[in-house]
Amino acid sequence: MFRLLEDSATDTVTVRIEDREYDVPAGISVAAAVLLCAVNKLRNTPVSGSPRLPYCMMGICFDCLVSIDGVPNRQACQVEVAQNMTIEYQQGAAELQQRE
Amino acid sequence: MEYDFIVAGGGLVGSAIAYGLARQKHRVAVLDGGDRSFRASRGNFGLVWVQGKGADFAPYAQWTGLAAGLWPRFVEELETETGVVIDYQRSGGMHFCLNGAEWDERVQEMEKVRQHTNGSFTYEMLNHAQLKKQIPQISRAVVGASYSPLDGHVNPLYLLQALQQGMDYHKVHYFPGQSIDRIETQQGGFLVHSTQGTLSAEKIVICAGLDNRRLGEMLGMDIPVIVDRGQIMITERMQPFLNLPTLHVRQTAEGTVQIGYSHEDAGLDDGTSPSVLKTLAGRAVSMFPLLARVNLVRAWGALRVMTPDHNPIYQQSASCPGAFAVTCHSGVTLAAMHAGPVAGWIAGSSELDLVNQFSTDRFNVSPA
């Protein structure tokens, strides 16, 4: 899907996407991390269930909504990755019940 | 005359009446406003609501009860004719009480409505434990609720769309983007001059919301209309968690959560204000703490069409017979009434004694 242009040894953080761990460069957005890790979707829409990935990367399209550290419907392109962050796909609408 | 009826206004009230008239095979034209007109119908909360209504005016309690009773049949016919599913559910509805005083006041109101309707209005008061059983997410801050099985809700925008399809189905001529400059009375009817040109009809019904005062004057009627701004918010879609509407929070069939409501005198400004939005959000979160982490998607203001005593006006002009005015703020709940008995009353095809209680005469009583 996407790759890093330079192998320059930038700092990395470890994030968990679904049930796998990945090392990604620190400072990039969750949306960029997801594209780098070649996962094939972030969510299925609440309307038709169709799969989506980030589209605009600048916070306007809301196609990259995803659950981050248990909080659903966050814009992946607007959130920076952090060490031990947990990213989970969203199947349709989010539950009101949330983990603390 | 080109038409039997011209209906001025294509919101929920005008559309329901035009639809009702057209179903009785009358030739009807609807003159509607533009895309940016004030439209109370687009700011609606979507309740088909009985509880508490008319506590201080018995005819309104009875009127609302009749309307709610007509709803199931009305929906069935409307959906069958148009194919538009309007998400109607007569699920019962609740009004939350946040303290003992609110509870006591609520009991009194509900009791009044019960008496006004000779007991046909039914309700229960639920304490916190009983409420919690039905709605597990409810906050401890809610001491209890009034519940009436007669309440329900609907998607108000789909209702408007269905009425519009229904008008189309019954060959109503619909003219959008109109503003009415002048109405003339002439032998056997009315001439209405608008952006469109001139249309003629034997009878005219003004359902133009805030414009009813101006149009009423053209027809010899004094329609006291008061502007009342309400602000509403809606969240992103969530999984179903609330299976019945409440007066302040309701989950739509799509999953979004609608949060109301407010009353303000803001003139003709249909915008929003941060302080009211904050209050609405605070109250919703105090009722459902889990909503704190849900994203707001839209907030808007809309102008309610109020009368001095908040009850509807149904009036036939004394000086221009054949001219009718309808003014109310419960366009959803009363839609079934408007499409049925009220359309019949206007057409002169059926009796409706109760309607006389809603004439503007009630405002002209000189103080004793």
Add this chain to the structure above:
Amino acid sequence: MKSHYELLVVGAGPAGLAASADAARLGIDVALVDEQKAPGGQIYRNASESADRAQVYLGKDYLRGKRLVDEFLQSRATYINNASVWYLDDRLETGILVDGASHFISADRLLLASGAQERPMPLPGWQLPGVMTAGAGQILLKSAAMVPTGRLVLAGGGPLLLLIAWQYLQAGVEIEAIIDTTPGAGLLATLPRLARALPALDYLLKGLSFILAIKKAGVPVYKAIDTLRAEGRESIESVSFSTVRGKRRVEVSIETDTLLLHQGVIANIRLPLAAGCEVEWDAQQQGWKVIRDIWGQSSANQVFVAGDCAGIVGARAGELQGRLGALEIAYQLHRIDLRQRNRAAQGIQKSLKRHLSIRPLLDALYAPSKAYQLPHDETLVCRCEEVYAGQIRQAIRMGCIGPNQVKAFTRCGMGPCQGCLCGSTVAALVADETGATMEQVGYFRVRPPFKPITLGELADT
């Protein structure tokens, strides 16, 4: 962060940075709010950090961003980053969300420099994973040094599409094909504009150098495109279209892993509209622009606009507009007198004129194709609520004469993006179906929140 400033600037792109730096220099108590972590906006995104890379493949224009960012950071302006403007109304109450806390900031003057967005390019399959905007590709390049793997296709038109193609080629990325959807104004139509654009010869030469580089790299460029569509089940698998080969129209299908779309940029007028600024339709740009005087003062009291949010002018002109705004505001707030203002403005005006002279030519050369403004019935228009063009046309035929009624009937524009990705299409469809002008049709009524806020954050404002 204080609750009041003399001047509040929204957006840390070239216009906002220049306005803030100059205003601070002129002694104005100014704060700049921006939703990104670092200043630069979209055009100079990450400019302070990725300057080394810029030399290699981002191009030297990008270096200018670093200078502008440095100028701003060294000024006395207050910088409020990671902050989104979620609320604004015509009383200029400005609600800002920072770290999950909402604050209201008032100001004597508001300068909106909230930039542009890419013009939505609805075509069948544009919602499939693997389809993104060219701007998204560029953001990944600038902020994360990421480039597509696999087979890459670019489609659409406009300077940004050429720029990213050039940047990818510089970075050693292979491009499978470029699908040029611009209708092409024809040489005759562009000639008069070409003459007017001569003062901005550098823009022309730059564009030409991109085209030559693409040619030299042997990237196939398809033109005279029809029925462009993205195809695939769970993600994009191919892009298909018809094109003219010799005298025949032929069907082409290219296997694709990533498709980047672009058909120009449009002003992001939501905040100006919220503040009560009047707008007008610019037929040349096929977009809205905010009505403003030469200093950027809008029709709304105390509200200034600068840069692309008021109509597309480009980065350099945006910067200059920001500087003019700062001058006028300093004059209004009695920091400088009329003569000082006019003197300082002279050079800026001249330079601005030069940078604007290229616009008519660019607008004509890269006019968006009707095909992606008036999509076929089976094309998704509203990505949030999943409303198709056919449903919108049906609502219009039922009597909806404007976008707000279409919204009420179809839910188009009611989702989280609040119509950013469908607003222009809906308005174009209404105009096309009813025969009304865009000005008559208008735009979605803008309503808060302009950026996400939770009910809890709102309750704690």
